[in-house]
Amino acid sequence: MKKMNWVIVCLILLSVKVQAQNAVHQQSTVYEWPKDEAVKTKLDQWQDQKFGMLIHWGLYAVPGIIESWELCNESWIERPDSTVAYEDYKKWYWGLSKEFNPVKFNPDQWAKAGKDAGMKYMIFTTKHHDGFSMFDTKQSDFNIASGPFANNPKADVAKYVFDAFRKQGFMIGAYFSKPDWHSQYFWWSKYATPDRNTNYDIRKYPWRWNQFKNFAYNQIGELMNNYGSIDILWLDGGWVRPLETVNDEVRSWGAAIPEWNQEIDMPKIAAMARKAQPGLLMVDRTVHGPYENYQTPEQTIPKTQQDHPWESCLTLGNAWGFVKNDKYKTPDAVISSLAEVVAKGGSLLLGVGPRPDGTFPEIATARLEEIGKWMKANGKAIYGTRITADYHQGNTWFTQSKDKLTKNAIYCFKDKLDQNTIEWNGNLPKKGAKMIMLNTNQPVKWELNGTTVKIRLPESIKNNPAVYGALAFSYPVQ
Structure with missing residues (x-):
């Protein structure tokens, strides 16, 4: 593959992606309050926190590109080199697993930066849509603990990330992508991969889909049972959902909607997860109902105040993950957004992407420290407040x-x-x-x-x- 000018390409792609994803994760007024008392108690505790960190880290950090989406063959995606065949591009991307060796991985630095910023909860990407797990899953060898980083004492990355933030008093959240584009049970190599959905008709191959449901259930089970106390299970990939929940809001995304039912049995997953983690908050993004305990508008703030739980997911830079020469927001801009979000009844989840070596960019750390100076003095106006x-x-x-x-x-x-x-x-x-x-x-x-x-x-x-x-x-x- 020819050498690519990643910086220029990423800025273009990120701009496209922000526009596309904004259409996906807007605020909805459809909300169902939880009935479980332990969940309601946890939800009230979460609503006191107000300010959190969302950490995107995975294979995409190695070249510094948009997270996962270049694997997706949809019309809004533009890849860096138009001369490279799609299948060759996927092979190159999957091959990054042989290069990802974050020898300076420093979760204590991340947790300190979050605490210095005045953050109170965190969400870590245990697996994005590309299927590369940032934990030592036994369901697949496509994970951080099976590549060049395998012999490192901190090879089970998620464990050490969660531990570091727990030591700083954070509520702990595990991001998990419901779709898995690396899995043969989701994108089957027998067929082409035209879009973000399964590339085979689930109705014709129910065994294969059931295998995928078991795969997702088992991976979530590992996270819920093997990684200490978890407060939030943050599920992304809202196109993997019961067919009957596809409404005009979903159709407005502009993404293809298959004729078959891509549900993965959320009641079964929730029962298992909450048995391991009583009171666990489930955040099945955009799938309104009992497993969307709070809503997550992305790269936007609702126009008006909301009376149900929600958070705005905004990036500190332009990208979710690490991109070279990214442009970071000023502390003033973040603080202004935080004030608006909290006054409207939400929380602010701020995205930060570590470098491929496992450290935060110095400019990100500096921005967080400056934000924290304001929060230390003015936290009374933010934490534990209501509308x-x-x-x-x-x-x-x-x-x-x-x-x-x-x-x-x-x-x-x-x-x-x-x-x-x-x-x-x-x-x-x-x-x-x-x-x-x-x-x-x-x-x-x-x-x-x-x-x-x-x-x-x-x-x-x-x-x-x-x-x-x-x-x-x-x-x-x-």
Whole structure:
């Protein structure tokens, strides 16, 4: 294969993929609250966390390309070299398993970076759509513990990732792709692979599909039984679903929809998983019902406040996984998104991709540390909060404590803060109450003119780069 200019290609492909995937994982108003008391308790605990890390790491990190999707033969996919035959490209991609040797794999660095950022939960890609497992599965030898990294003491990568984040007090989530494009039970080499779905008619080959269902069940069983306490099973690949759940929302994705039923028996999986992990949150993305305990709009924030559990999945850079010379968001931009997400009732799951050697890029670590400085001072306005009816005015977002006795106002701005006052209507403080500016942990002067709250800002806060684009105020309410 000719040498490819991965940077240019990846930027193009990532732009295409973001547009395509945004059409897939938009917010829905269809939600079913769980009935299991242990699940409801865990869900309430998760809703307190507000800020998490999504780690995409797999074969795609080796060349620094879009995760898995170049294997998919759909019209929106453009591969780096148009002269390479599709089957040859797949062989090359699968062959990356012989090169993936992350000798500097450092999950403690990842966990520290997450804690420094003020994150409270994590989701790790144990297997993406390409089928390469980042754990020592016994169902297939296509995994990180069977290649060049096999003799490393940390070859069972997922175990050490989960352990490192547990030590930092994180809730633990396992991302798992329901489709598996490497499995002969999903993409059968007897036929071509025209799209993301199974490439054979399940109705004609029920034995093969049952083998795939057993394969998925057994892999999830390994994760649920062999890797310590797991809080969240985060299932991706929403096209693998019961046929009766295909609705206009699914059709709007623009992806092919087969005539056969691609369900993998979620009731059986859930029963097994929750027997091993009582109270486990199931996140069967886009498949609305009892196994979608919270929803996951991707690379977008809902336009309005939602009253059921959800998270926005956004990337720190432009890519989910590692891409050379990726452009990273500023701390101000992330903090502004976090304020908006939380005020609308959600959590922010921020995507970070480790390099192929197993370390975070220095720029990603630096960005997370800066975000954490703001979170350390202003976390009261974020963690453990819930929605309030009047949640947004201009540049200000509002949250409240779970007991509804305290409100928080988060004023977001761009470039620089050069005014002397901040105002909003409603969300009134209790008469004579002390209002604390969380950035400094000092009281500020405020006055009430009718229903307008006016705050006088101290000179020291203006144009202060340590503010990171947002001021937060906390006060008791009437």
